[in-house]
Structure formats: structure tokens, C-alpha cells
Amino acid sequence: NHFAVYDQNRVLREKLRVYRNQSFNTYFLQTENTSLKKTLGLRNDRYIKKVFSISAKVIFDQKSPFLKSLLINKGKKDKIIKGMAVFSNNYLIGTVIEANYLTARVLLITDLNSKIPVIVQSSDANGVLTGSGQKDELLLEYLPEKFILELEKIIFTSGKAGFLEAGIPVAETYLNKKGVIQVRALADPQQAMIVIITSGQATK
Secondary structure, three states, X not given: OHHHHHHHHHHHHHHHHHHHHHXXXXXXXXXXXXXXXXXXXXXXXXXXXXXXXXXXXXXXXXXXXXXXXXXXXXXXXXXOOOOOEEEEOOEEEEEEEEEOOOOEEEEEOOOXXXXXXXXXXXXXXXXXXXXXXXXXXXXXXXXXXXXXOOOOOEEEEOOXXXXXXXXXXXXXXXXXXXXXXXXXXXXXXHHOOEEEEEOOOOOO
């Protein structure tokens, strides 16, 4: 009787493990579905004037302190081409830098090689938003001499050099723990699971 009960208990524990794994998969699918629904709300955003758009799933995250890129599961067969803008939760997180038949690579705005012409809210100050490897420490370079950066200002794309359409919100200014005004991305590129790729932001 003891061995029979032991065997039955072992079988039940294995079934429980299988059911728990199935529950975890269900929870993940629910989370992914919620994220997708939220992201698709981008279609009604007043900043977006798309000619073409498609959603994609992030399948690989480049792990590096300074080099930041994502691999997505859409490519040339889905009409993805180099230069397209990539959004997460209504905010720009990067641009497509390479497209293969089935996948594409996205250079994130936090990458050291990312340089975006921008303009500061409520001013005519143009600059270049450069990645530093950290979403909370973006660099705002080439601003006018003696320009004073203020708190709680949104940084928009300027549309200069034909790179992205003007008026896309990218970052904001804030006060860090040391009391210094810094610039951070409006979205967290590393948390993106579902993204929107669009050609509507390109001016050429």
C-alpha cells in the first residue's frame, strides 16, 4: 500500500508540474496580448501619419552596456526596409538599420551610434540627441551657445537632414538624484515586446 501511494503521489506531482507550466504559458500569452492591444493603439495617435505600418515581435535583444539593438520577426517579405521608424507604446525607440528576408535589426535611440536631429519644446533650439547606452542618460549635443536646458521639456524630432518627420516625441528632460538636468527616453526600448514599424515618419 505504501509503494502504491508513493507512485500515485509521484504521478500527481508530475501532472501538477505540467499544469503549472501550461498556466505560465497562458499568463505569458495574456500579457503579450495585452501589450499588443496597447501598442496597436498607436494607430490613432495624432503624431502618426503613416503610409505603411506593421506590428512585429522582438525575438532578440542585443545585450551590451553601450550597443543597443533589437531583432524583430518581420523583414523584407513584409515590406520592411532600412530607415523605417520603430515605435513602442506610441514613442520612437529606434530605426531599422538592416533588413533580411525574414527578420530586421533595429538600432535603438540609446545606442552610441544613434544620432537624431531634434528640437526642444517651446524653443527654436535645434540639437542632436545621441545615445549613451542608458535610457536615462541620453545626450543632447550641438545646442545653441548659452542655451539653458529647462526641466520637463519634451524633445521632438526636427526633421532636419531628411531623417524622420518633424514633431515625433522622443525624450524629456528631468532632474536626476544629483540635482542635474538630464534627458531620458520617453519609452524603455529594452522592455519592448511588440513594436510598430512605419514608413510614415520618413520624409523621403
